[in-house]
Amino acid sequence: MSQETATAEGGFWSDSGKTGIGSWIFSTDHKRIGLMYLYCVLSFFMVGVLLGVLIRLELIAPGPTIVTAQTYNALFTVHGVVMIFLFIIPGIPASFGNLVLPIQLGARDVAFPRVNLFSWWLYVIGAVIVLVSLFTGGGAPDTGWTFYVPFSARTTTNVSLAVFGVFILGFSSILTGINFVTTIHRMRAPGMNWTRIPLFTWSLYATAWVQILATPIIAITLLLVVTERILGLGLFDPSRGGDPIMFQHMFWIYSHPAVYIMILPGMGVISDIIPVFSRKPIFGYKMIAFSSLAIAAAGSAVWGHHMYTSGMSDLGVMVFSFLTFLVAIPSAIKVFNWVSTMYKGSISLEAPMLFALSFILLFSIGGLSGLILGAASTDIHVHDTHFVVGHFHYVMFGGTGFAFFAAAHYWLPKYFGRRYEEKPAIIGWVLMFIGFNVLYFTMQVLGMEGMPRRYYDYLPEFARLNLVATVGSWIMVAGILIVLWNLWRGLLKGEPFTGNPWGGATLEWSIPTPPPTENFEEDPVVTHGPYDFKGAGVP
């Protein structure tokens, strides 16, 4: 951390006059907190990537390859826990949300700066507890990230501690959500009415509501797993009158909406980047903003589609299937509006735009394969296969992951005052894109052919495609490493980045680079919309 403070200069990096680690870990400045989140989530992202590579390496050939079956179970569990709770959920909202949201609203900070810092601390504490759980007690959890009972109540691995860590992480997520909702309601600059809020901030608004309303359910559910293990209440134990299916319901009441905590901010990033790099106002601003809320609302009522094969009435299956299909409508509205924005635009294919474009394609593939899973008849065939794994990686990584990198290339130069080199960014993107499709499209084919997920071993006829997928993972990781290395080097030592080179019309492009601690010297008065490039006076 001290290295960055040594190289990046000006604005909030130095104008408070405070230096040293204390000026970061006890700072209530939303930009510093955002960067600290960024460093943390990126570190955990690399841990998750490493675990993912190991999973693929184990599956390169049938039979035992590099690890034992028990280690393999721990690998996919920890990969899931780290990627979901430590990377994707806080990824865009807590890091880029903190960096960008207050400035986009014309505010000097979030509504509760100290709560914001507290929420970062909770994140760190939760993460440490999760990490400690891997190496203590009965060893790393082996339940899968879903912690399904009855296995999670009985396994001798260190599930209790890991689950408790996730409980704390949930607290952090709730506090960020409360902070953002209050900030958006109370801290908007004069003239920043609801139809002038940039779409990234709009998406964070919808996300924050899901964080507030859904996270408590996972909190109580995880608490129940812990009490089940420690006190033996027997609430999910069939021999004592409990019902394990109730766990699945309560788990997915949170965890499906949580999918939208992950993807909505990504969609917001894309909605901000596409118009800037198309030199055209966004098409259908109100519909995109509204569709975020619609996704958040409809997505809260579809959890049952995870349980078609768990024992549910036919009526329940039909209702959940119907509701699941409803979510496709606001999602499609967004995709069509992005494409319409580009129509007849003056498109410039720079790194943020390339990531944004690949987001649209990969998210569409992921979304459409989601419909195959949402339809009960086809789901019975591909349930719990690699098709599911391929599907959610298309949405989560192809969607949110690529949006995360789009946001990094779009906004980070603004905060560091230096920029990355374009060429390595594009090479890295090409490798990521190719490797991604080789890896996850192959998984979907494997799933269609019947290869189950989470299995240590497989039949010889799946060998060739598994080899292809593993090679794809190497190509993708090479791309990720190039992209991260290029960002790291560029932001610390690259060419100076000043002004508004991309011509953004949102407020963050109207202030000095890097932004000063107070963001705005005088409270801004907003006179134009977020994508009104003429009104903002950018060419």
Next chain:
Amino acid sequence: MSHLEKDTFGAKLGMWLFLFTEILLFGGVFILYSVYLTRYPREFGLGGKQLDLVYGATNTVVLLTSSLFAAMSVTAIKRGAKKVTLGLLGGTIGCALIFLFIKYLEWSAKFHHGIYPNSPKLIAGPPGESVFFGLYYLTTGLHGIHVIIGSVLMAWTAVMVQREVLHAGDNVTLENVTLYWHLVDLVWIFIFPLYYLIL
């Protein structure tokens, strides 16, 4: 909204959002209650009759009184009556401690009869009974933890009132803590009939 003035409305908005999350947290427990009640109505009925109505009713009165004190403390601080505020906060915390003590008596009596999580008696009994008492301990335990957290928050605000950090002009923290306290009270208002009265 300028950054210089304190946004009390915003502070209360944030607290209300937090209270939503608490309601949803307890909502999970109530969902389990409703599902298992429909599955084991007979065992729930028998279990409910074993709970001590006197303890439960006394605790309801104690908690309602504490909420009254908390509400009065907000009025008192707005009038600038520091000593009255402190006295009322002390009364709130006192009621909370009485509540916890009665809960302790009630739980000990149950333990004495061999009814506690994972006890041999519950394991040997019908499945619905085990579920009922599992839920009873879970719900009242979770609520008890909230009573403890609320008392600690009350004590913390009392210190701030004593040091005059909170006063007639700036008391939104006290108001927020009492909001939290009313929620703890409100949850009990649902627990009491569900476990002691209707079964």
